[in-house]
Amino acid sequence: MTCSRVALALSVLGTVGVGVILSIGGMTLYGGRFQFRSIRWRLFWWASWLSFLVGIALSAFFSGFPVNHLAFELT
Numbered sequence: 001m002t003c004s005r006v007a008l009a010l011s012v013l014g015t016v017g018v019g020v021i022l023s024i025g026g027m028t029l030y031g032g033r034f035q036f037r038s039i040r041w042r043l044f045w046w047a048s049w050l051s052f053l054v055g056i057a058l059s060a061f062f063s064g065f066p067v068n069h070l071a072f073e074l075t
Helices: 003-024 039-063 066-074
Strands: 027-030 033-036
Touching: 003 039, 033 039
Parallel strands: none
Antiparallel strands: 027 033
16 A cells, blocks of 8 residues: 555544544533543544544655545546
């Protein structure tokens, strides 16, 4: 896999992970603070954000902008 594909995969997985937590109800907002159902949801939350941010950083610093690479591969 190329660097841009790895970066895109990490970003998508992080986004999906955060969406799953929010849609399933693993986290609620109570009194202006995030409340997690268990430590597993908290770890999954941080892992998802870390995956998303690593994908963005990998894309920005090492691969260039992923859309440019994907557009080049499609032509």
